Amino acid sequence: MPPIPVFENPTREFFQTSIQPSRRPAILRHLNIGPCLAKWSPDYLALSVSSHKQVVVHESTCNRLRFLNKNFVYTTLPFCDFVEKAVAGGEKSQNGRKYYYYRALASGDPRSSRADFRADFPELAGDFVFPDVMEPETVFSSVFRCGSADLGLFLHYDVMDNVLCQIRGRKRAILFDPEDVDYLYLQGGDKSLIHDPENVDLNVFPLFAKAASWTCDMDEGDVLFIPAMWMHYMRSIEFSVAVNVFWCNLPREIYDAKDTYGNKDLLPYTRATQGVDRALKQLDVLPRDLQRFYARMLRAKIDKFLTITEPLRKETNGFGCGAAEDCSAQFS
Ligand SMILES: O=C(O)CCC(=O)C(=O)O
Numbered sequence: 491m492p493p494i495p496v497f498e499n500p501t502r503e504f505f506q507t508s509i510q511p512s513r514r515p516a517i518l519r520h521l522n523i524g525p526c527l528a529k530w531s532p533d534y535l536a537l538s539v540s541s542h543k544q545v546v547v548h549e550s551t552c553n554r555l556r557f558l559n560k561n562f563v564y565t566t567l568p569f570c571d572f573v574e575k576a577v578a579g580g581e582k583s584q585n586g587r588k589y590y591y592y593r594a595l596a597s598g599d600p601r602s603s604r605a606d607f608r609a610d611f612p613e614l615a616g617d618f619v620f621p622d623v624m625e626p627e628t629v630f631s632s633v634f635r636c637g638s639a640d641l642g643l644f645l646h647y648d649v650m651d652n653v654l655c656q657i658r659g660r661k662r663a664i665l666f667d668p669e670d671v672d673y674l675y676l677q678g679g680d681k682s683l684i685h686d687p688e689n690v691d692l693n694v695f696p697l698f699a700k701a702a703s704w705t706c707d708m709d710e711g712d713v714l715f716i717p718a719m720w721m722h723y724m725r726s727i728e729f730s731v732a733v734n735v736f737w738c739n740l741p742r743e744i745y746d747a748k749d750t751y752g753n754k755d756l757l758p759y760t761r762a763t764q765g766v767d768r769a770l771k772q773l774d775v776l777p778r779d780l781q782r783f784y785a786r787m788l789r790a791k792i793d794k795f796l797t798i799t800e801p802l803r804k805e806t807n808g809f810g811c812g813a814a815e816d817c818s819a820q821f822s
Pocket residue numbers: 635636643648652653654722724732734
């Protein structure tokens with residue numbers, strides 16, 4: 491398990507010239523994220539946010555949320571009731587154990603607008619300072635997240651660079667390099683069939699044994715840089731509050747304009763898959779055995795592409811030193 495390197499109070503320049511181009515995750519420690527760190531107790535949150543605010547949350551009797559083969563329901567609650575339930579989450583009650591997770595959506599129509607923490611939570615906006623690592627004009631969305639203790643959020647990727655600011659409660663983060671995607675059982679989208687990478691049945695998912703998990707336990711105040719396409723699984727150790735900020739690390743026109751969550755695949759890939767579908771359709775006129783023969787020839791082209799395009803990182807950790815431990819020692 492490679493550890494995720496830690497950087498103490500990196501400047502924006504260091505982040506943009508060294509950490510971000512490495513395309514590796516990193517913990518950024520002691521950045522200024524504002525008074526939320528001292529203020530955001532469950533009571534403060536419940537009392538500060540308007541009692542009229544309704545939120546749509548994930549509710550489950552299971553503490554490892556699965557997106558594919560869903561084991562949760564969406565339920566609408568007043569925000570203050572949600573906080574109370576999330577804090578009590580997992581406690582045995584008359585209705586059995588229930589766990590709660592909230593991923594803020596835009597207060598307007600979430601199908602056409604993106605979450606914007608300052609607009610969605612005006613009462614809390616002054617408490618949170620965006621980490622000063624990305625260019626402000628590239629920010630895509632900012633998402634308030636809150637959930638019960640010991641709750642795992644399914645393994646998935648996003649298509650934009652992201653900083654996850656952990657404000658309340660410790661959290662375990664487990665990430666996977668996009669180079670390991672062949673071992674992660676994606677179902678043609680951003681979610682994996684493996685919902686809990688801490689407990690994987692290798693009889694069902696044997697390739698998972700080849701994937702290297704990048705792990706850290708985040709403390710309150712830690713900011714995790716999650717580069718685009720790095721699969722991530724998060725498990726709160728305690729009642730958890732976080733805000734994450736997605737930004738466009740590539741030119742805007744590369745992204746799907748209909749994306750409001752930061753997880754719709756990039757347009758060049760969407761076009762490429764349409765091209766593959768068209769290419770395979772060309773084979774329809776052939777007998778089945780020849781279709782399969784030529785499909786294999788097409789696959790060989792992609793395999794060749796993968797062998798001639800070297801991975802960005804090989805032996806080094808991308809920060810110009812040999813092992814992540816050396817590097818974190820150098821900068822932390
Ligand atoms: O920590 C969480 O609750 C989930 C974080 C996440 O999925 C993200 O920042 O993209």
